[in-house]
Amino acid sequence: MDTQNSPPALPMPRADLVEESGSGKSKWSLRGLFTRVVIVLLIFVIGAFLGAYLGPPFFSGFFGIDGKTPPIAETDSQAASATINDGAAGRSESAVVALxxxxxxxxxxxxxAPFGASDARIASLLVDEGDRVTIGQTVAELDSLPSLxxxxxxxxxxxxxxxxxLAQARAMVAASLTEAEASRDRALAAVQLARQALERERSLSxxxxxxxxxxxxxxxxxAQSTSDLAKADASIVRYQSAPxxxxxxxxxxERNLDLAKAELATARDNLSKGVVVSPISGTVIAINSRPGERPASAGIMTTADTDHMxxxxxxxxxxxxxxxxxxxxxxSSPALSQELEGSVTLIGYEVEQQTVLSADPAANTDARVVRVTTDLDPRSSALAAKLTGLEVVGRVAVGKDHE
Known part of the structure; x- marks a missing residue:
């Protein structure tokens, strides 16, 4: 009875028949898909490797689309030659680029602070940042100035x-000399009288x-009169000056007066220890110490000739x-509104460690460099007067003779 009510069993496909009819096509489809996935992954891995180790400069050599420049102060094999455009002639020439x-x-x-200022503190500053100063001008006073x-x-x-x-000594000597001369005259007269009296008494005797x-x-x-005369002569000699x-x-x-004058000169020289003067004519670009402080190790202030940058x-x-x-x-620099121009005036004589570093993380930070000094023209000096210490990029135009 159970056999009659149950639905008829569905026919089951034979595995061997399915494999025989479609096995070839299914196997090749799966293998092809797997192969393509592996190839794509390999391409991505190789691309990541090239991008990490060769970097944008490698690709820029082929495409020129990265827009980056090689680090400044690199070797010749790494540094690229920059060009500057000559607007007047419409031509460009090679340049050496440096920070x-x-x-x-x-x-x-x-x-x-002046030598000998000791523990003196700053009493007052007579100038401020940006003020013009001349050589020898007093720019600050120390608290030791009043005592000096x-x-x-x-x-x-x-x-x-x-x-x-000295005046008293001169007057006293003059008066004493006059008195001594008068005493000598009296003593001389007494001697003459005594001599005459002696001759008379001898005649009478x-x-x-x-x-x-x-x-x-x-x-x-x-004898007494003669002694008084000798004493008067000695007094005259005492108050008279030899030739x-x-x-x-x-x-x-007079020597005491000379000593007093020397002491005055010393006091006036010490007075300079209570003031600070500018060593050059220029501009105050920084104040490093304030009133009430001892002069800092960095000095009281910094001055510079900003008229010539x-x-x-x-x-x-x-x-x-x-x-x-x-x-x-x-x-040039992002901080400058326009480019500055100058000319090379000094080439250093020593190879040194690089101190100005590029912001590029790939830049060489252990380069060996030579310092080259460039004098800016008056227009550029005026633009750069308030930017002492600004990091800039300089492009030195070099001719074919220096290539």
Whole structure:
């Protein structure tokens, strides 16, 4: 009964028949799809490898579409020759490209505290950033200045006292000399009178009119008068000056005055230790210390001759043979509104480590370079006056003789 109610069984296909009819086509379809997938994956892997290790410069050599430039300060095999367009003649010439910095002519000068300033602090600044200064101009005062000024005033007062002492010595010597001369005249007169009295007493003694004691008394008076005359002569010698020499008291007073003048000169010299002066004529481009502070190790301020600006380029060592004095240099930077122009004025004598680095991560950071100094023209100097230290790119136009 169960057999009658159950539906009839569906016929099952034979596996061997299916394989026989379509096995060839199915197997080749799967294998072809797998092969194509493997080939595509291999292409992607090879492309990724080439892109990672060869980079855009490899492809730019074929397509020129990457828009990138090789790192500056690379070797000749890595660096590409840049060209600058000559608008006047409508032609282009090869150029050496190098990184560099803007700097004032003579470089920036650090204004430090004067020698002997010791622990003095800054009392006041007399200039600010951007101010023009002249050589020798006072730009700051230290807190030691008041005491140094008092020392000068004290030295001036001491000189006045020594001058008065000299005048007093001269007057005293003159008066003493006059008194000594008068004393000598009196002593000389007394000697003459005593000599006459002695001669008279001796004459009287020969006639028996004068005693021996009277003669002896006259002799003693003459001796005393002679002694007084010698004393007066000595006084005159003391207050008189020998030929070509000063009287001793006056000489001492004059030497004291000279010493006081030397002390004044020292005080005035020390006065310079209380002020800071500009060593050059130029512009204050930075203030490094403020009132109340001790002068910093970087100095009190930085001055520079910004009227005459330069560019110090770092040219790769193998390119330096192409550089010559007088070559035109075009300077550019994103911070500049227009390109600057100058000419090569100095080529360094030493190969150094590169200090100005490109922002390109593929740039060589261990290059050996030679410093090349370029003087900017007046127009370019005016544009670059406030940009000391700006990193720039310089293109040095080189002729065929330097290729």
């Amino acid at each position: 560099g910095r803007l700097q004032p002519k003579g470089k920036a000068i650090t204004v430090a 000024q008092l020392a000068v005033e004290s030295a001036l007062a001491n000189i006045a006292a020594k001058e008065a002492a 020969l006639g028996g009119a004068s005693s021996r004691s009277t003669v002896q008394s006259a002799e003693a008076t003459l 070509g020499m000063l009287q001793s008291d006056i000489a001492v007073a 330069q560019v110090e380029l770092e040219v790769y060592q193998t390119d330096i043979k192409r550089i010559a004095i007088g070559q035109t240099v075009i300077v």
